Amino acid sequence: MFGLQKTFFRRRQRGIFEKKEDSVTKKRNSTRIEETQRKEEPADGREEEADEEEEVGQEMNRNSRNSEKSTWFGSVSFASNHVNLDVFSPTSSELLEFNDAIDDVACTHLHVAILMSNGKKLGIRRIDDYRREFRILELPESESSFLLTTSKAIYVVRMKNEKTSEILKILENSEDVEIRNIDFPWPVKIMEARGGHDFCIFRDSAGNLFSMGTGTRGELGVGLIRRLDEPVHIEHLAGIQISKFACGGWHTVALSNGGDVYVWGWNRYGSLGQNQSSTEMYPTLLDPSEDVDQSLSPDENIDDVAATEYSTRITVGSAHFSIGSDNEKINDFEL
Structure with missing residues (x-):
């Protein structure tokens, strides 16, 4: 029971989370220890011992x-x-x-x-x-x-x-x-799923992304502001294999296998970058030099991404960058 x-x-005192997600999605059961199968059945009188070992x-x-x-x-x-x-x-x-x-x-x-x-x-x-x-x-x-x-x-x-x-x-x-x-709109095997305030993003085994929920601030990445109660394919990323993504309160950041970063949703407090619109209805390629930090080159390969409610985290090698704001109160107005 x-x-x-x-x-x-x-x-505890309020703080800013700093834990970084792994750059490769791990299957939940990958750490399970596989029990070695016995080649022979236990001899008579040893069934109880075998049961104990199995437990x-x-x-x-x-x-x-x-x-x-x-x-x-x-x-x-x-x-x-x-x-x-x-x-x-x-x-x-x-x-x-x-x-x-x-x-x-x-x-x-x-x-x-x-x-x-x-x-x-x-x-x-x-x-x-x-x-x-x-x-x-x-x-x-x-x-x-x-x-x-x-x-x-x-x-x-x-x-x-x-x-x-x-x-x-x-x-x-x-x-x-x-x-x-x-x-889902067609048979897919979902490997990763994350949610914001009122939207969800899903990644399948082929690196395709799907979205559902409320899109009033561009969260869905498909150009619609109405609510979708079933997942739809984010077609603007078709042909681009996404290896990882993260959702903020109203925005999403996605990392491709080639090291490019795409962002969409609500750009409140600059969480999508300095040169993006106030709302991005479709995935938009992030320019590391202009949108993140001038020390980065425009074709910089990004290693990892993460998100808070109003910010986006970018990792290049051992360097970590943040765009947007972490100083705003969570859910400071009605959804």
Whole structure:
């Protein structure tokens, strides 16, 4: 049975997150220790010993799961059955411990979601409601699942079959939970997904990007300001293989395999660069020299990208650059 055993909470001073995401997307289960298969069946009288060894191997697999995420609202880390939340708004840290093995964690400044038991359980709770137990949902079993959240909803990206991903959109209120199944425009295997305040970006195994959600500030990258409830292909990046991307509150930064950076969305406080429009409705190539720093050459290869709510982070070798502002209050006006 699932149970929340311990909850520790402490207030901390507000700070700017500095954790950097890995430049290559890692599969969530890549750190699992594979148990060596026995060539022969256990001899009579040793079945109990074999069962004990199998349980130890499974426990090692569970303990080897660990991950860190840095997003526009702060950072999340988890290992085995522990979760540590470190968020900007409300400015707080929280350590959670669960009975079930944790697969993935996602949260915004409004809610937190915990995926457990090989994607079969989902725990959700308002992030500032420390006294409330997690609401537990039973999900259909899937080979691989991971989470993302926006300020409006929680999403589980899972394999519909061996080659095709689908989305479960979860809307929670005080009385009920609604789950909607959402398909992609064609069969794709999603490798990475991130969200802003009210939009989502997905990357498939071929490096294509898809978007859905609200586009009033250019967040979708497809030239539409209306809301899209199903993912669409960002055609302006067709033929460009994207290796990594990051979402801010209302903007996205994407890194290609060739080291080029594309940005789109709302350029509030200069998060898209000095020479970009106030709103970029389509992906726009970033000029490292003009938009980031004059010490960089126009054809500089970028190694890594990240984002906060109002800023974009660029890494070139061991040098780190930031455009935009990190000094604004998170969610300082209505969405």
